[in-house]
């Protein structure tokens with residue numbers, strides 16, 4: 072079983088790292104449908120001012136406000152563990168470490184940014200936020216943070232999940248949030264989809280449209296759980312801590328690995344190592360590996376284009392890897408990885424060859440997760456299980472090559488609210504699904520047509 | 525929100541504390557049905573030798589084997605937090621602290637002893653253990669520990685829970701345990717109950733009988749999750765850490781509070797403070813408060829008598845507070861508190877007036893738990909929620925009396941696998957249930973008749 076690095080109060084960062092000034096190329100701007108760049112002020116209708124400032128910031132370090140750090144201290148620093156028993160089972164010369172974000176009350180890395188966002192929202196005097204959620208990881212993190220800062224939260228939850236995965240809904244309600252199955256009759260967007268089909272199962276794209284419309288119309292603020300720079304900046308507490316902690320083992324990663332939905336948890340872990348590499352502080356030639364599902368192959372089969380962030384077209388155009396905003400992700404259990412796009416910063420780094428990407432099928436992913444649970448005792452979230460699978464593959468490769476490499480991966484959440492998915496895996500009823508080349512090409516073509524790219 | 529005490533590696537104890545030599549009176553022996561004391565050797569059929577030695581030990585300190593401590597380090601020291609925002613919401617002058625055992629991979633304090641027991645079992649060469657579980661907290665802790673030590677585990681799970689609460693079953697299977705709905709056709713006891721009723725919903729008492737019979741017949745070892753001395757001894761890591769941690773706040777408890785099923789988590793927290801009090805190290809005249817459900821009022825309405833540990837009569841007679849082994853606990857959601865008896869050590873201390881007991885109804889308990897979740901972000905297990913309720917009541921009393929007392933309670937587990945119960949509470953469909961005086965009297969009378977007490 073694992074060995075744990077020290078976790079001391081001083082390790083919790085007092086500043087977040089922002090990769091933007093360290094990128095190999097300037098980040099392409101967000102664009103309006105007419106091709107003009109979006110001005111920061113235009114974001115302030117939706118987001119708290121300080122968050123917009125961070126979104127466009129060129130500063131490398133951004134202070135963590137003390138009240139935010141106080142909340143982080145409830146569960147941070149999170150553990151960094153060496154998975155020694157997994158190494159033994161794999162008979163690999165590799166050393167495998169994981170950073171465990173599942174110890175937060177909502178059970179994932181998402182509160183790292185939810186707490187920061189809700190702090191700024193409450194400080195700027197807004198009494199209510201809106202957001203969307205699929206299976207509920209992000210929504211429950213918002214509900215948690217909103218309750219701590221005394222802010223009201225309305226969460227538009229994809230109707231299919233609302234019905235089938237009631238537990239995270241209950242968790243949100245327990246923390247005092249209002250949870251609305253989406254599409255709903257609260258918004259014009261929702262009513263349009265309900266008119267088409269009164270039993271519409273909903274989608275993340277529709278839920279985003281409803282949350283945005285609600286915020287714009289009522290003067291509430293909107294909060295987003297991934298993709299945008301300010302979100303990824305908040306997540307760097309993960310990697311800043313990990314870079315301290317792994318040195319306690321006298322070690323340094325050759326590979327930093329993370330599952331990638333919108334890219335926030337992976338970026339939160341690898342950015343600080345990227346910075347160390349740039350300034351010559353990295354102790355090895357560290358490589359960065361993003362992991363995604365074969366069913367939603369944004370980085371491995373998508374294209375680096377301008378595309379919409381949502382389905383209905385309420386967000387700006389973002390230069391990113393995308394399989395097209397119209398792509399309908401198959402119902403894999405890693406709900407947090409069912410996103411057609413990817414953070415613009417991460418997309419740029421993949422395009423520049425600074426980060427590589429791999430994709431796995433869900434059955435092999437659950438197989439790796441089960442192995443991990445039995446070896447180390449921790450049950451991975453289905454999203455995090457993708458990183459487990461990649462780490463296991465790298466460790467087996469190290470064994471074939473006889474190289475004692477060091478692998479560090481992000482265990483972004485625990486799987487205690489995903490046991491139904493494990494049950495399906497163990498009963499052998501999980502399916503592997505893969506989009507056809509035509510499906511992906513057609514969706515990318517439609518996205519490209521938006522700006523005649 | 526809360527403030528967390530330091531959690532450093534050295535705080536994880538290298539020895540457990542045993543209260544037995546410090547009790548105000550000798551502990552009455554375990555008896556056979558004929559009234560003769562059970563000899564330690566007779567326990568060795570069922571339990572690992574070292575565990576039997578600990579069960580009868582008069583030593584005050586028992587070393588924690590290094591491999592057990594290594595596993596503890598996966599999640600220990602657990603956090604000790606001050607619930608500052610709860611204090612503010614209650615407008616109380618009291619300071620409220622909680623020790624949070626929910627950070628273990630199975631989510632409760634139970635692995636503190638499961639890991640120790642499985643270590644000794646594997647060290648003594650047994651390849652398989654059997655046990656019983658209700659909702660699955662104990663069973664999942666055994667599955668977790670068994671997987672880490674490479675031991676097979678068979679868990680007899682109360683059939684009603686097996687069907688209705690599938691998630692902890694899945695968790696046990698994920699960790700590699702075999703889960704058998706009880707009553708089963710594997711044992712004579714099980715077949716007898718199935719013959720009576722092929723759809724028998726089962727009970728903890730029946731599941732114990734099956735696990736014991738299976739172990740005796742196959743040479744496997746049996747492991748138990750509460751009540752016995754050796755189990756409570758292992759749990760003292762909780763209080764030993766807490767006694768260090770609370771001093772970081774420059775504070776010391778006036779009240780140590782814990783929910784009580786078999787009594788292991790509460791004892792694990794209060795024993796070390798009891799020891800400090802005895803040896804003059806306690807900084808205040810600390811009081812100990814056990815909390816139980818009104819539906820299973822062992823300490824508040826039971827009697828201090830010799831009674832069976834199980835329903836079918838396979839265990840010895842234990843001198844303890846009991847509402848009678850035939851008592852059928854109503855289906856409250858705090859499954860871990862549905863036990864007719866209570867640890868013999870705790871019973872003796874209650875009988876001697878060294879520990880007091882209070883009982884609450886489940887709706888008021890869930891109300892306190894929801895308040896806590898919104899104030900502090902942590903979702904209490906339904907069992908732990910009883911301690912939350914008691915802490916809130918003590919804090920309100922302190923407010924009425926204008927006394928700035930310090931309250932320390934045991935948050936023995938998180939409630940992420942109990943969200944269905946919270947859902948019922950929030951939908952207003954939870955019922956409060958209470959046994960009649962006749963029901964309790966009749967059951968106690970039947971228990972007393974066993975030894976003509």
Ligand SMILES: Cc1ncc(COP(=O)(O)O)c(C=O)c1O
Nearest residue numbers: 208297332333334335336407484
């Ligand atoms: C546990 C977990 N990991 C990873 C993700 C993927 O999101 P991101 O790539 O932004 O970290 C999610 C999203 O919900 C998640 O819940």
Ligand SMILES: Cc1ncc(COP(=O)(O)O)c(C=O)c1O
Nearest residue numbers: 661750785786787788789860937
């Ligand atoms: C979270 C939790 N707390 C408390 C208990 C009660 O048991 P004990 O009194 O032995 O601690 C249980 C039993 O399953 C439990 O799961």
